[in-house]
Amino acid sequence: MSEWVKIFSPATVSNVGPGFDVLGFAIDQPGDELTVRKNNTGKFHIVNETEISLPLDPEKNVASVAVKAMLDALNVQQGFDIVFTRKIYPGSGIGSSAASSVGAVFGANELLGQPFLRKDMVRFAMEGERLACGSAHADNTAPAMMGGFTLVQSYNPLTICPIPSPSNLFCTVVHPEIEVKTADARKILKKDITLRAAITQWGNLAGLIAGLMQNDFTLIASSLKDVIVEPVRSILIPKFNDVQKAALDAGALGCSISGSGPSIFALSNQQEIADKIAKLMQEIFLSVNIGSKVFVSQVNPVGVRVMERG
Amino acid sequence: MSEWVKIFSPATVSNVGPGFDVLGFAIDQPGDELTVRKNNTGKFHIVNETEISLPLDPEKNVASVAVKAMLDALNVQQGFDIVFTRKIYPGSGIGSSAASSVGAVFGANELLGQPFLRKDMVRFAMEGERLACGSAHADNTAPAMMGGFTLVQSYNPLTICPIPSPSNLFCTVVHPEIEVKTADARKILKKDITLRAAITQWGNLAGLIAGLMQNDFTLIASSLKDVIVEPVRSILIPKFNDVQKAALDAGALGCSISGSGPSIFALSNQQEIADKIAKLMQEIFLSVNIGSKVFVSQVNPVGVRVMERG
Numbered sequence: 132m133s134e135w136v137k138i139f140s141p142a143t144v145s146n147v148g149p150g151f152d153v154l155g156f157a158i159d160q161p162g163d164e165l166t167v168r169k170n171n172t173g174k175f176h177i178v179n180e181t182e183i184s185l186p187l188d189p190e191k192n193v194a195s196v197a198v199k200a201m202l203d204a205l206n207v208q209q210g211f212d213i214v215f216t217r218k219i220y221p222g223s224g225i226g227s228s229a230a231s232s233v234g235a236v237f238g239a240n241e242l243l244g245q246p247f248l249r250k251d252m253v254r255f256a257m258e259g260e261r262l263a264c265g266s267a268h269a270d271n272t273a274p275a276m277m278g279g280f281t282l283v284q285s286y287n288p289l290t291i292c293p294i295p296s297p298s299n300l301f302c303t304v305v306h307p308e309i310e311v312k313t314a315d316a317r318k319i320l321k322k323d324i325t326l327r328a329a330i331t332q333w334g335n336l337a338g339l340i341a342g343l344m345q346n347d348f349t350l351i352a353s354s355l356k357d358v359i360v361e362p363v364r365s366i367l368i369p370k371f372n373d374v375q376k377a378a379l380d381a382g383a384l385g386c387s388i389s390g391s392g393p394s395i396f397a398l399s400n401q402q403e404i405a406d407k408i409a410k411l412m413q414e415i416f417l418s419v420n421i422g423s424k425v426f427v428s429q430v431n432p433v434g435v436r437v438m439e440r441g
Numbered sequence: 442m443s444e445w446v447k448i449f450s451p452a453t454v455s456n457v458g459p460g461f462d463v464l465g466f467a468i469d470q471p472g473d474e475l476t477v478r479k480n481n482t483g484k485f486h487i488v489n490e491t492e493i494s495l496p497l498d499p500e501k502n503v504a505s506v507a508v509k510a511m512l513d514a515l516n517v518q519q520g521f522d523i524v525f526t527r528k529i530y531p532g533s534g535i536g537s538s539a540a541s542s543v544g545a546v547f548g549a550n551e552l553l554g555q556p557f558l559r560k561d562m563v564r565f566a567m568e569g570e571r572l573a574c575g576s577a578h579a580d581n582t583a584p585a586m587m588g589g590f591t592l593v594q595s596y597n598p599l600t601i602c603p604i605p606s607p608s609n610l611f612c613t614v615v616h617p618e619i620e621v622k623t624a625d626a627r628k629i630l631k632k633d634i635t636l637r638a639a640i641t642q643w644g645n646l647a648g649l650i651a652g653l654m655q656n657d658f659t660l661i662a663s664s665l666k667d668v669i670v671e672p673v674r675s676i677l678i679p680k681f682n683d684v685q686k687a688a689l690d691a692g693a694l695g696c697s698i699s700g701s702g703p704s705i706f707a708l709s710n711q712q713e714i715a716d717k718i719a720k721l722m723q724e725i726f727l728s729v730n731i732g733s734k735v736f737v738s739q740v741n742p743v744g745v746r747v748m749e750r751g
Contacts, residue, residue, distance in 0.1 A: 149643070292657075322636055322637075324635075327632075330462045333639075334463040338595070342602075347602075353600055
């Protein structure tokens with residue numbers, strides 16, 4: 132059995148268009164890189180080799196909290212060193228905390244002889260989300276763990292469905308350097324919506340699922356629309372409408388808010404379109420003196436993975 | 442080219458569980474039977490050989506109104522005799538008017554040399570629905586025309602997606618002999634719903650679509666739940682909760698209101714279960730002195746079809 136594993140754990144886009152709170156997908160870049168190693172102290176030891184500030188207290192770090200949940204389920208006492216060497220920027224809306232929780236749980240599972248399947252580890256990673264945002268949601272942890280598109284059909288019991296999708300699906304994600312507090316993004320949501328809007332939304336989500344499963348890009352494009360959350364939350368993201376229009380004009384299948392923002396994602400069926408959109412997105416933010424990071428990658432069909440072991 | 446065609450046009454279940462207003466499916470029984478024949482008068486002539494009262498005025502009969510819409514699109518003047526020999530009971534919630542519109546349009550299209558594909562004829566049949574209920578909805582006409590499960594992803598533009606489904610899917614439909622006025626069933630709906638309930642509903646609909654397309658009966662069963670419309674409308678249907686519980690206890694994948702009621706449908710993956718549910722449903726209604734008709738059939742994969750031609 133390995134003594135250590137180096138893990139790549141991907142960023143994820145949640146709240147995909149009409150799939151608020153239920154649909155997410157994994158991307159190939161950016162991602163966390165972390166090394167997990169057994170130790171003999173019976174305790175967690177967090178090491179941060181990135182430039183991003185991370186909690187070193189194992190009770191406050193999502194990675195160790197998630198691994199602890201797994202150890203409890205196994206009724207095992209085991210210490211681990213968790214060394215972060217690359218970290219998705221927190222608060223960007225692309226599943227930074229989920230990537231850490233998922234990466235650590237997946238790594239520890241490797242070192243313990245794989246007692247769990249991927250789908251069974253989502254619930255442990257969700258304990259990291261509970262620490263990070265107060266509720267154990269799965270819309271980032273599920274795709275980070277399982278890859279591709281995942282639907283959280285129900286929380287009680289936890290039912291996660293992988294949704295097959297076209298192999299040539301490219302994602303552009305832009306992270307403008309502004310802060311949108313998750314608390315604000317939540318507060319701004321309306322508690323009540325019209326039945327009429329909800330019907331439009333669930334027709335679109337059903338169309339998106341069918342389109343993904345049938346490789347029907349026309350259907351994906353006509354369904355990738357959020358009439359409920361995006362109109363409300365987009366007001367927190369400067370230039371959102373311009374960015375979305377530019378992406379659609381350039382040939383994107385769809386473009387919406389990633390997670391609770393401020394990141395914005397676009398899906399395309401050609402790498403060249405995805406690259407072009409990346410350039411346009413950055414230009415639009417630059418025009419109002421907002422810097423941004425932008426990432427182009429295929430939808431990641433695998434999810435978290437071992438990069439190296441020893 | 443044929444001079445006449447005899448058509449079978451199936452009943453349909455709309456508002457399938459979480460798919461209110463967007464998802465429907467065709468069944469094999471009951472259905473309309475009608476003969477369509479060209480005449481030389483340039484006019485419509487409706488003949489009713491059933492025991493059910495039907496409008497004979499071509500401007501008030503959904504069948505002729507729907508065919509007229511097709512003729513207008515073709516810019517053709519042609520008279521037709523439309524002879525009804527069997528008719529789904531109107532107002533039962535299983536797409537009686539849609540079956541007539543779809544059957545007549547499909548028959549006329551055959552006699553005109555098939556100028557239209559099935560998917561392109563839905564919009565003509567919808568004109569029959571507009572006459573019948575004031576709005577041109579497609580959730581019964583689409584499955585009656587195309588067979589199987591169909592999703593109305595959008596009305597503008599009209600986008601209808603066939604949803605592949607398992608071949609061994611059996612439907613029990615019970616029509617209790619009480620009247621629920623569509624107007625009442627509409628009036629009782631709330632205009633506003635909570636975002637929380639809507640998320641549950643669209644997670645379920647997405648799960649149902651994925652379950653149907655992947656032949657995953659466990660997922661179908663966990664997703665075939667309507668938390669928004671059924672709790673409101675079911676109060677108009679005596680013994681609804683008992684019927685639903687009996688169906689689920691007997692092994693149904695799901696059980697909910699068909700259309701706007703009062704019919705109730707259950708889906709099962711075995712003929713024996715569907716038959717058993719039929720018996721239980723009738724017994725429950727009989728226990729409160731309500732007679733009922735009950736139908737068991739496979740989900741109809743074809744939709745409207747020619748029975749005979751000459």
